[in-house]
Amino acid sequence: MALTECPLRKIALVSPDSTVMQVNKRTVSALQLDAWVEDYRLQLMPQLSTGDRLLVILQDKLETVVVILACLRSGVIYCPVNPVFPESRILDYAHKIGASVYISDTGFKAESIVPVARPALAARTVAVNSMIDVDSKAILDLIPTSGTTGVPKAVAHSLDNHLFSARGSASIIELTQGDGWLLSLPLFHVGGFSIVIRCLVAGACLLIDRQGLPLSRLLKTMSVTHVSLVNTQLQQILQGDDSIDLAETRLKTILLGGGVASAPLVRAVQEKNIQILTTYGMTEMSSQVCTGVPLFTREGVTSGEVLPYRKVKIASDGEILVAGEPLCPGYYLSSEDSTSGNTGSVMPVVDAEGWFHTGDLGEWVGQQVRVLGRKDNMLISGGENIHPEEIEQALLACEGVALAVVVAVTDKKFGQRPLAFVEMVNGTVNESFTKGCLAGKIARFKIPDRIIPLPKELPPEFPGQKLFTGIKPNRRLLQKLANRQVS
Known part of the structure; x- marks a missing residue:
């Protein structure tokens, strides 16, 4: 003692x-x-x-x-x-x-x-x-x-x-x-x-x-x-x-x-x-x-x-x-x-x-x-390693982006591709403008194929689950939602 x-x-x-x-x-x-x-x-x-x-x-x-x-x-x-x-x-x-x-x-x-x-x-x-x-x-x-x-x-x-x-x-x-x-x-x-x-x-x-x-x-x-x-x-x-x-x-x-x-x-x-x-x-x-x-x-x-x-x-x-x-x-x-x-x-x-x-x-x-990111968050796209956190940091440098979460979605050609959920200060996501903002900040192959709004509510298929676990976004849940988006 x-x-x-x-x-x-x-x-x-x-x-x-x-x-x-x-x-x-x-x-x-x-x-x-x-x-x-x-x-x-x-x-x-x-x-x-x-x-x-x-x-x-x-x-x-x-x-x-x-x-x-x-x-x-x-x-x-x-x-x-x-x-x-x-x-x-x-x-x-x-x-x-x-x-x-x-x-x-x-x-x-x-x-x-x-x-x-x-x-x-x-x-x-x-x-x-x-x-x-x-x-x-x-x-x-x-x-x-x-x-x-x-x-x-x-x-x-x-x-x-x-x-x-x-x-x-x-x-x-x-x-x-x-x-x-x-x-x-x-x-x-x-x-x-x-x-x-x-x-x-x-x-x-x-x-x-x-x-x-x-x-x-x-x-x-x-x-x-x-x-x-x-x-x-x-x-x-x-x-x-x-x-x-x-x-x-x-x-x-x-x-x-x-x-x-x-x-x-x-x-x-x-x-x-x-x-x-x-x-x-x-x-x-x-x-x-x-x-x-x-x-x-x-x-x-x-x-x-x-x-x-x-x-x-x-x-x-x-x-x-x-x-x-x-x-x-x-x-x-x-x-x-x-x-x-x-x-x-x-x-x-x-x-x-x-x-x-x-x-x-x-x-x-x-x-x-x-910090580059989590080992278990890393995705491999066409043989290239991509850290979602690097993309998230680049997105946060774009005007009006309040929150960004990047997840992996399955892709027939590349194996995996990044998809980004973002929350904007004004509530409106301009996908093409945001992709243009990323150009020059990160390599072209790291730019997400889709940049979509962070959902306000979850579909009924996810009863009792939350978008945030404490102070952090529920990345695994968002990955499930993302794969539903592209399936």
Whole structure:
């Protein structure tokens, strides 16, 4: 057992009146948040035991943050799922991780797992006078990978994994007391979870919206100095119906990740004298691996330098290999997966030399990494290798393109050909104009045969499925739709 101080209790002891959270217009002190967490823990624990997997199906981010910290203090394992997933998929995941209890604010009901009573957030505060130590190497959470098919893998993290991730992030992102980081990513995703830990480590304010306000309005009305975004969110802020002038906000830093970054959007932010950092990360590495001021290349932008406590190697076949302190202990095993027949075991994710094989392809550009795409996304057309992500980055450089997803469709002559789904700022796709925009940016044989609108709704043949899995488009589902288009 490796004991370390609970980061929230540490702040509550040293600076009890400091603001650690803002919920729309309401500020929350370290002492108040500590009281909520402690009351929640005391009401939760009679229903649970140390090591229990608590399935968390919550939409309320404030309550979810309290649950995370109550789990940290109690030894219960935080196991979030996307609340919009179909009930059958949630139950399959619950079975995979051996969860027998759940907490929900969505009306979710299941016979095979038992709901726990949701504690109320206490209005009172009490003085704190002692530190709380927690086991920093015990499993704190099981966060599902953003798999687009089947039951996601459950990635096990310890508090140490998240702390080292936050410390490495702090080497390039200045975050101090008085700064506010908007919780713009979901807490069932490692990107959202990491924001909570970064703020606690730095003593910064965690900003939460409970009113469902547009992102652009939150940036104008709340004291947001830091925000994590994916490309689509940034596009909406800069060019969408609710676009704003970033120079009129308090923003200091934008962390742009979650996939392909648009070079024109990066330049647009830089012109406002706001720091924009691109990042490459994954669930298995507790969020960030590389982060930095991007370099511009002919193909797009890089994803930053390797952060402290991480190691990166490019294998001979171009695959990115990673290691370091933020790397998870492994995947949590169900009884069906485990050779011992017991849940609760963790399967390491590293090879014999300690490297995790990411499945991503990349290259070095100076000291920075440029991600080329997923190995399993690559298509072969007439003997030529094509990375969909390269085409997506070129499409994002075309005027008016807000989102692009390129998939492979079967072709009798070439074997496979690329097809692009795009979402435009103005809602209208001009296929010939967009193809012309790609000319000169990528090789002719990489230009998609078809460029079509991203569907707003799925056909009835796909009941219960979603176009997005968390913050990423469901590429496998779109590939099925694409092959229907050309069949």
